[in-house]
Amino acid sequence: MPKALQGLHIAVTRPAHQAAGFRQALQQAGAEVLLLPLVEIRPLDNQAAIPLTLAQLSRHDTAIFISANAVEYGLPALNPAQQTVLHQMTLGAIGKQTAKALQQHGFTANWVPAQGFTSEDFLALPQTQHLAGRHILIFRGQGGRELLADTLRERGAQVTYLDVYQRVCPQIDANHLKYLHEQRQLDIITITSSEGLLNLLTLLENPDWIKTVPLLVGSQRMLATARSAGFIGTIRIADNPGDEAMLQALIHWAQEFQA
Template sequence: MADLQHRHIAITRPQGQAHRLTTLIEAAGGHAIPFPLIAIAPLADYRHFEQQLELLPQQDWIIFISSNAVQNAMPRIQARYTPVPAGLQFAAIGPVTAHELQQYGVTNILQPEQRFDSEALLALPEMQYVAGQGIWIARGVGGRELMADTLRERGAHVTFAECYRRINPQTDAGILSALWQNGHLDTVVVTSSEAMRHLLDMTNNGQDQWIQDVAICVNHARIAELPRAQGLRVLVAEAPGDDAMLQCLSKVSPI
């Protein structure tokens, strides 16, 4: 079991999505500090999403980019279509998102088996020959364009269905700086590229002394690129999921 005695670890996940990792950290003797850099908020206006819903019966695939997309789209889909349109195939970016879909009664979900990102989903055989197919992507406002761009290059007709928005609930990182100054912060967990951008924006592009001194643990090599470019100390978990993140945290050593 990981030993995190005397460790102080900030978790930047949205509120409500850090419970298990917090439990694991504290069971290993560490102290978890909630510092969400992403908050999930509903759209101010769902009229455009409702218009996109009208296209669903003509689609071949619906891809969910995150569990947040499932939580914000599926209730509206099921309110409009019961059952969902026949022949519609479901895909998820990874097992957490697939599990969320299962809570809505969806089975037979296409998902990657090792890496859990757009690249891994696009590499699956089912996503190779999609010319002429309609693909509906449920996601938050903005985000990466790789999925849609690649599918369009392969001849698919792609529709974005944006069903939530992400905001930064923090105004500054003063709390983390103060904790570090008092010897009560040594590591920050960041599990999304957007949260990493917020963290860098609030630390003078990663140049503030406190963030130069702590370690940052991430769950994907892509998230590590920006902080490493600023000379920050970044460790990448060997696999997705909280257990792998716990192992990553256990490898952090004092400077």
């Protein structure tokens, strides 16, 4: 019996250090996989502010981790005493993957959306509605959306950012995508961040042909980014950008594609 993704050529654009599990799942389903990391996660160029902020950790009662990367880059910056303090705080995670990353390091997230992985999902939690007197530290990547902090402040909290990593456009040659497209060896590109999609256009110098290639995106926001950027081809949306949701969405797409 043919496998669900047999013979399909699928580009995986996750950051390189996060792509292995998804690649393996696709290969086990029969796909030919092209790894094309469109976002590089790396330490901050200037990390001087991190120990200064963490020295004030005990002044906070709540810590929110934006992503698994915030966990992986944030926790190693804490000394043993600060880790003890963190264990005593209320911890929030933007999505189950982030909560899982915390758990793997021995921390339990108290505030986690049952469904979803966005700031909007987190802000819908009952625990985040009335925050007068809360002192919240947000572990995040440099830059990013301001919605979370702005809304928490509107609800009464005092909020401090702690940038622990940065996202950059990788220095890779993506021009072989055009050859694969011309040879019918690029059936769909999986997109797990809006930033990655825009980086793809930057790396290719924004050609028209890429905008006809089918995409699988991990959220409605990514869909909106793609359409605003001029993508006119088929775009499918997974329930979330996690490996399992993306895999299931690809299988459903493949069933229609091959019908």
